[in-house]
């Protein structure tokens with residue numbers, strides 16, 4: 001069956017889905033991502049679930065099945081949890097409707113854990129969602145990674161619903177290094193950042209697989225969001241991030257920095273909107289996107305936008321798309337360093353700051369390595 | 376060592392060098408002087424194969440081989456080194472990593488064993504303190520935020536690490552304080568072994584008090600108009616360029 005045929009039209013979220021409509025090439029957030037053929041493909045619908053996962057150190061998802069969870073965390077299955085009815089993306093609702101596994105994680109103390117997604121089933125549709133609730137006054141770090149061995153024509157539709165309570169900090173690192181052909185991942189997420197809470201989001205998209213992540217991030221009073229996105233793609237990949245950050249109350253702060261490197265025929269997507277509501281006075285918002293195209297047919301779709309309904313704020317945005325700096329390249333060549341090595345050095349230099357921003361050295365080193373290997 | 380024969384060089388649509396003939400004798404220190412915009416930097420860029428320059432006519436023989444068709448990296452590996460008039464800054468490329476990559480590339484080309492990280496570090500410490508540089512210049516990004524004088528010392532550091540055979544120094548002395556000038560001159564003199572060939576571009580006599588030249592050449596409007604000895608520098612210092620009796 002194709003994906004749309006699986007939807008239960010009597011589901012309470014169906015009207016929300018229907019109001020936004022089935023996404024197509026005219027839908028803003030899917031303009032550069034071929035969602036239509038993905039939804040139209042024939043899949044076997046993966047409905048297996050596992051109700052006896054092991055307590056361990058990480059959250060391990062295998063084809064949508066939970067195999068292991070961190071024992072220090074309170075975990076619940078299929079508990080009713082808040083869905084954001086205002087979400088801009090219809091696939092957010094679709095993934096809620098299709099998810100066979102809904103996991104709710106409640107974090108009560110400082111901690112750091114990993115979420116490992118393994119996607120290895122052929123011709124299948126896998127839908128699941130993870131909700132994370134972070135208590136007040138704590139620091140949490142999550143490292144999310146993906147493996148897609150041997151799968152093909154597989155579509156994973158998953159999502160996160162995250163709530164960061166007052167005065168807490170959540171650092172979310174998504175490391176999606178995938179090169180598989182015809183395995184698409186769409187993640188449609190919602191992050192709610194409460195008063196004086198902080199969300200630090202790092203996304204790393206490397207490789208030739210296609211994926212799109214859509215984030216709706218809501219900021220309360222004195223909340224802040226610091227997002228950085230590093231993308232390195234080649235072959236025919238289409239991948240990137242759609243990020244809507246909403247300043248809903250006063251004194252919220254957001255910064256967004258995207259750096260993208262595209263090779264071959266790859267298309268990178270950075271479609272970002274910061275919306276500052278009328279009551280969100282004294283906001284501070286900045287957005288920046290820089291892209292380097294290494295080949296003639298590589299393409300970057302960068303659309304940083306600020307939508308502002310208050311006049312008391314500090315805001316900036318910018319976007320550049322270019323090639324490697326010729327003078328810098330020449331300097332390296334003139335010292336006898338080969339063209340290939342010189343280009344590699346400059347690309348790494350462009351990317352390194354976003355990797356070095358990760359305080360956890362183990363993760364930073366891992367990502368540095370994966371970046372070098374993807375170059 | 377290098378024989379430049381009737382070379383014509385364009386930058387964009389503009390013709391800059393209009394038939395330069397210049398031979399640099401092996402093991403000697405040559406000085407190149409000339410008014411602003413006469414084409415000195417363009418000449419060095421053409422020798423190293425800078426993408427700005429198009430050689431429309433003539434040949435550059437280096438060790439009896441015409442190098443006009445060689446890529447910049449090949450020319451460097453063959454032993455040609457240019458210290459840039461304005462070394463560029465490359466944020467995010469670690470200076471020591473850059474130097475070691477360049478050294479290893481040269482060693483591979485020469486069929487030598489590559490210097491490992493530990494001995495490279497020792498080598499660097501020696502050079503850096505000889506040049507009176509801060510040790511932290513090595514861990515910083517390449518020229519990034521370096522002062523003018525620091526950039527020039529970093530060029531000399533690269534020269535000393537790579538040990539090239541033909542060394543082109545484009546205004547290495549400009550913007551240097553007295554101590555830096557001495558440090559840079561000492562670096563040049565350490566490399567002067569009767570085998571290496573130097574072309575020093577300068578506007579002032581100052582550096583030549585520390586590095587005694589063998590020959591002086593004067594470039595005017597895209598041509599070498601006079602070659603001679605140190606006496607040319609004295610004439611220029613006292614009377615300016617109009618006092619030069621052109622040979623052509």
Ligand SMILES: Nc1ncnc2c1ncn2[C@@H]1O[C@H](COP(=O)(O)OP(=O)(O)OP(=O)(O)O)[C@@H](O)[C@H]1O
Nearest residue numbers: 386387391409410411412413414415416417418427
């Ligand atoms: N990229 C460029 N585009 C256009 N013109 C250029 C470019 N580079 C150099 N030129 C021109 O070529 C001429 C020679 O420049 P060059 O830099 O070689 O002079 P120079 O002798 O080194 O001068 P200076 O003593 O000021 O360093 C100048 O007229 C300069 O404006």
Ligand SMILES: [Mg+2]
Nearest residue numbers: 415416460545
């Ligand atoms: Mg010059």
